[in-house]
Every structure is written in structure tokens, then in C-alpha cells.
Amino acid sequence: MIRNGIHHVTAIAGHARRNLDFYTRTLGLRLVKKTVNFDDPGAYHFYYGDAAGSPGTILTFFPWEHAAPGRAGIGELQETVFRIPQAALGFWTQRxxxxxxxxxxxxxxxxxxxRDPDxxxxxxxxxxxxxxxxxxxxxxxxxxxxxxxxHSVSLMLEDGTATGAILSDVFGFTxxxxxxxxxxxxxxxxxxGGIVDLRSVGGFLPARLGRGSVHHLAFRAADDAAQAEMVRKLAExxxxQTTEQKNRDYFRSVYFREPGHVLFEIATDIPGxxxxxPAEQLGQALKLPRFLEDHRATIEAALPALG
Structure with missing residues (x-):
């Protein structure tokens, strides 16, 4: 079965507790996974989404308290857009x-x-x-x-032509x-997550990654075979060329820079x-990848307090 669209968006935050409060309390998203950055286990990796953690609902964060603010510019995911019922616009305007x-x-x-607090x-x-x-x-x-x-994401690019070709040919967009x-x-x-807006602009400085910036945009692949076909199309x-496949426990991923310099990921829907x-307990316990489990006590002692 072909499943296309956005899988998740990953961004950089500052204070972990502030990030958690804003997305679970102010915006009302579910914390579906509380783990660590696999490459920097001293930092959390929060995943927010719907009740089941469905692809197309997942916004994730690396909270690095001392990260410098990012700078808006070309070559970045500029805005992340959520869907709400039309009748709820007044409620959210007040909230x-x-x-x-x-x-x-x-x-x-x-x-x-x-904008969020970062x-x-x-x-x-x-x-x-x-x-x-x-x-x-x-x-x-x-x-x-x-x-x-x-609902969608928007990318700010010098020229979106080559990026649009990849969206159409590899990821099933029109x-x-x-x-x-x-x-x-x-x-x-x-x-x-079925919409990507490309804004082509010239004369702007390139974006600088930091607090409040999007780190990468992930697209869906139903399984390893679907991902491999996307990798083939990108190459041919x-x-x-993409990276080798990386096991992120909840999906398997490959990464590449698209022509506008935004970091793209292709993430499998499986295993979820x-x-x-258990689905009813998602996000309650700190989950670690197997290769870090022996270091749990040290990792837990180093992570910022969330209470």
C-alpha cells in the first residue's frame, strides 16, 4: 500500500519543561514518546502527536537549553501548520x-x-x-x-523548481x-500532512539553525521496500545519495539534503x-534505545528535571 505525505517534523527547542508545557497544555497535543537524542543522550527527544502517534501528526523536539536562537532565511522549513475544525478558530484565537x-x-x-516560546x-x-x-x-x-x-509545511527556498520535482517524482505530490x-x-x-508549500525568494541570507528552527522534515514510506524505491528514484x-538506513526504534530512516538545502528524511511507518x-501508556516512561539501556542511571541523572 502506498502511503505518502509528511511523517514528522523535528525542531530545536530551548528549555525542556517549557517546551513540554506549551505543546501538551497550551496546544493539547499528546506526548507520545519521551526518549533521548540518540546522538546526544544528555538531551531529551520529545514526540508530540495524536492519540496513536500517527504519521502526519508528529512534531518532535530536541530541547537544548543553551542553544542560540536560529535565524530565519532561505533553505529552511519556515512554518509548520496544524489542522483544526473551522468552528474552533474563535476558541484558538482566545487561547x-x-x-x-x-x-x-x-x-x-x-x-x-x-510562534511558540522559542x-x-x-x-x-x-x-x-x-x-x-x-x-x-x-x-x-x-x-x-x-x-x-x-495540514502543511512551508519551505523558503532560493528556487523551488528542483525541490518540487523531487516532491512530485519521489514523494507522490502534485x-x-x-x-x-x-x-x-x-x-x-x-x-x-498532505501539503508542502514552496516559497521561492531571492536575496535573503541563508537560514542559521538554532533554537526555534526546524532541524528536518520527514516524509512517509510505508515500509523498507517503499523507502528503498524512493532512494532509488533519488539516485537515478x-x-x-541518501545516508545509510538508521534504526530510530519507532521508524527506520534515511536522510539527504534536497536541492534547496533543507534536510529531508524518509521514515517508515513501521514499527510505530x-x-x-502499550498504546494507552505512550509518553509516560523514559524509553531508551537498547544500546543506551546499560547507561540509564547516568542518562537519567544528567537529563533536565521535568517536574
Whole structure:
């Protein structure tokens, strides 16, 4: 079965407790996995999403308390956009007053744009007819108002032509619309994470990675075979080589820089976040990869307190 679209977005945060509070309390997302950065076990890796941790709903963070602020520019994922029921726009406008949300219209849809405490650019788009979709309820956010996964991401690039070719050829997107210098690519029939907007601009400084920046954007592959086919197309049709496959416990990944310099990942849907803990207990315990389990006591002592 072919499954296309966004798998997850991974960003850099500052203070871990502040990040956890904002995304689980203010935005009402579920903490679906609490683990560590496999390459830097002294830092957490938080995964937020829907009740099941479905691909297309997952926003993840590396909280590095002393990270310098990022700088916006070309060659980055500029904004991460979530879906909400259209009738919930008023609720979220009030709830996010401290974030000074700005209302606008894009491609005929109403958007609330705001930033998280570290300056990461976020938005909510109100959509009709999604009230009946499953929702994760949290304190102060009823099901009829809750976030329902990703709507889209926007990339800011010097020239999006080669990137658009990869979206179409490798990841199953089609060019759907253009508006105000933005080209929208969409996966037909995919509601969760099925849109990537490319904004081609010239004369801007390159982005600098830091607190509030997106580290990488991951696209879905149903399984290893689907991922391997994407890797083949990248090599044969676009002359781009990926890394070797890396086991991230909850998915298996390869990485590459797309022509606009954004770091892309291809992540398998399998095995999913319930592979090492029951679905009803997702995110409650600190989970470590097997190669770090013998160092649990040292790692737990070094991690920032979340209480």
C-alpha cells in the first residue's frame, strides 16, 4: 500500500519543561514518546502527536537549553501548520492571546499564525467537515476544538523548481495551486500532512539553525521496500545519495539534503510508537534505545528535571 505525505517534523527547542508545557497544555497535543537524542543522550527527544502517534501528526523536539536562537532565511522549513475544525478558530484565537496570533487567508482558508516560546513559526488552519475525526482531548481543550494533525509545511527556498520535482517524482505530490509567490504541492487523497508549500525568494541570507528552527522534515514510506524505491528514484532521477538506513526504534530512516538545502528524511511507518510500550501508556516512561539501556542511571541523572 502506498502511503505518502509528511511523517514528522523535528525542531530545536530551548528549555525542556517549557517546551513540554506549551505543546501538551497550551496546544493539547499528546506526548507520545519521551526518549533521548540518540546522538546526544544528555538531551531529551520529545514526540508530540495524536492519540496513536500517527504519521502526519508528529512534531518532535530536541530541547537544548543553551542553544542560540536560529535565524530565519532561505533553505529552511519556515512554518509548520496544524489542522483544526473551522468552528474552533474563535476558541484558538482566545487561547493563544499570549502568542499574539495573526489571522490571514491562504488558498481560501483561514489561518492563525503564531510562534511558540522559542520562536518557532506555527499556524492553525480552520477546515470545515473535520469535527468528526478522532481527537485527543486534554484539559481545557474539548474534542470539538482539538488539533487534528498536520495540514502543511512551508519551505523558503532560493528556487523551488528542483525541490518540487523531487516532491512530485519521489514523494507522490502534485502541483495543486499558486498564490502570492507560493507553489502548493499536495498528495491527492491525503488529509494528514498532505501539503508542502514552496516559497521561492531571492536575496535573503541563508537560514542559521538554532533554537526555534526546524532541524528536518520527514516524509512517509510505508515500509523498507517503499523507502528503498524512493532512494532509488533519488539516485537515478535526481543524482542525490541518501545516508545509510538508521534504526530510530519507532521508524527506520534515511536522510539527504534536497536541492534547496533543507534536510529531508524518509521514515517508515513501521514499527510505530507502540513497539516498546502499550498504546494507552505512550509518553509516560523514559524509553531508551537498547544500546543506551546499560547507561540509564547516568542518562537519567544528567537529563533536565521535568517536574
Amino acid at each position: 493563544l492571546m499570549a502568542q499574539a496570533p495573526e489571522r490571514s487567508t491562504r488558498f481560501g482558508e483561514t489561518v492563525l499564525s503564531f 520562536g518557532m513559526r506555527l499556524a492553525l488552519i480552520g477546515l470545515p467537515g473535520i469535527e468528526s475525526e478522532p481527537a485527543w482531548e486534554s484539559e481545557g481543550i474539548a474534542a470539538e476544538c482539538a488539533i487534528r494533525g498536520f 502541483e495543486a495551486a499558486k498564490e502570492d509567490g507560493v507553489t502548493r504541492f499536495q498528495v491527492p487523497g491525503t488529509s494528514l 532521477n535526481h543524482r542525490i 510508537f507502540a513497539v516498546d510500550e
